[in-house]
Amino acid sequence: MSSITMRDMLQAGVHFGHQTRYWNPKMKPFIFGARNGVHIINLEKTVQCYDEALNFLSSTVAHKGKILFVGTKRAACDKVGPAATACGQFYVDHRWLGGMLTNWKTVRQSIKRLKELEVQSTDGTFDKLTKKEALLRTRELEKLNRSLGGIKDMGGLPDALFVIDAEVEHIAIKEANNLGIPVVAVVDTNSDPDGVNYVIPGNDDAIRAVDLYLKGVVETINAARAEMTRAEVEAAANAAAVETPAEAEAAAPAEQA
Numbered sequence: 001m002s003s004i005t006m007r008d009m010l011q012a013g014v015h016f017g018h019q020t021r022y023w024n025p026k027m028k029p030f031i032f033g034a035r036n037g038v039h040i041i042n043l044e045k046t047v048q049c050y051d052e053a054l055n056f057l058s059s060t061v062a063h064k065g066k067i068l069f070v071g072t073k074r075a076a077c078d079k080v081g082p083a084a085t086a087c088g089q090f091y092v093d094h095r096w097l098g099g100m101l102t103n104w105k106t107v108r109q110s111i112k113r114l115k116e117l118e119v120q121s122t123d124g125t126f127d128k129l130t131k132k133e134a135l136l137r138t139r140e141l142e143k144l145n146r147s148l149g150g151i152k153d154m155g156g157l158p159d160a161l162f163v164i165d166a167e168v169e170h171i172a173i174k175e176a177n178n179l180g181i182p183v184v185a186v187v188d189t190n191s192d193p194d195g196v197n198y199v200i201p202g203n204d205d206a207i208r209a210v211d212l213y214l215k216g217v218v219e220t221i222n223a224a225r226a227e228m229t230r231a232e233v234e235a236a237a238n239a240a241a242v243e244t245p246a247e248a249e250a251a252a253p254a255e256q257a
Contacts, residue, residue, distance in 0.1 A: 004050070004216045006043050012208040015041045017189030027189045030201035039189040046201050050213075053184045053198040054220045057160065060182075061224040065159030068151065070172050072096060075210050076164040081150055083214040087221035090158065091150035092172070101175040104157055111152045114144040160184060162217060165204040167191040186213055 009015065017023070017031065017039035030049075032042040057067060069091040071080035077093045084091035092100065100107055117137060120126055126134045161176050163169045163185035173195045176183050184198040193199045203209040 003219065004212060006047050008212060009043050009046060009202070009209075012203075012212045013206045014046060014202040014209045014212065015043050016203045016206065017041050022190045024190055024192055026193055027187065027191065027201065030187075030199070031189060041189065041201050041203070049198070050200050050202075050216065053200055054216060056182070056198055057162065057184060057217060058220050058224040060160050061221050062228050064228070066090060066154060066156075067160050067162055067221065068092065068154070068158035069162050069164075069214075070096065070169050071164035071210070073165050073168045073204075075205050075207050079207075079210055079214055080164065083218050084150065087218045088225060089221060090154045093150060094146045096169060096172045097147055098171060099175070100151075100172070101157060101181065102178055107148070107151075110144060111148055114141070114148055114152055117141040117144065157181065163196075164210055164213065165191070166193065166196055167204075170195075186210075 015032070017027075020034050020037055020039055023031075023039055027039075030042055030045050032040045034040060060067065067084075067087075067089040069080040069084040069089060071077060071091075071093060072095055080091045081093045097107070117140060120137065121141060126137060129137065157179065158181060160182045161172060161184065163173060163183060166173060166185040166187045167190060169185070170192070173183050173185065177195045182197045183195065184200065185196040186200045186202050186204045187193045187196060188202065188204045191204075200213065202213070
């Protein structure tokens with residue numbers, strides 16, 4: 001499924017958890033031991049869990065599902081946007097707004113306003129306003145884009161969440177749980193895995209580790225999209241090759257002649 005190996009994870013520091021005094025006992029099944037007061041994550045289990053998560057994401061995308069990447073912490077906020085965009089998905093990288101999923105109707109209105117302002121900023125509307133009003137609208141546009149730019153074209157609720165740091169993004173996970181939306185999440189030794197359907201036990205602070213998780217997810221989703229496109233092209237070609245009864249009747253006299 002993914003080209004990422006246990007050695008890759010080792011080199012990226014995926015196995016380094018948090019200090020032992022901050023651990024969540026629910027993560028015990030994924031912990032190999034401790035070294036210098038830091039929990040060491042069992043990478044054999046991480047590889048297995050990661051592959052299971054990738055299989056799920058691949059299946060979701062293959063059935064035309066939408067994945068929402070969520071990563072607002074410092075180690076992830078600059079990464080999830082480009083990663084999601086690279087595989088045609090969606091993202092939240094600034095701050096999770098309460099109700100972003102559970103109050104989608106209101107969020108949809110804000111997205112509508114964002115798109116209106118985007119049009120106004122390019123069609124000359126802003127130029128016709130007073131400097132003060134133009135500045136206010138520009139600031140409103142920037143604020144909305146920062147919060148909603150990554151989901152403005154999602155067109156509805158996502159079919160799954162991919163989360164970096166289950167602890168930081170616990171509100172997003174809770175909202176997804178309330179709506180029955182499956183959650184894939186990187187869960188460190190200090191985090192609660194409850195509510196996460198596909199736990200990826202691993203370091204959620206190291207930038208190299210975050211890059212690695214995203215690399216595998218992007219590869220997997222793009223492979224699923226390519227396969228889906230190929231299947232659609234084949235289906236269309238097969239459909240075009242099938243003669244309708246009317247076409248067969250029309251062709252028969254010509255052949256007899």
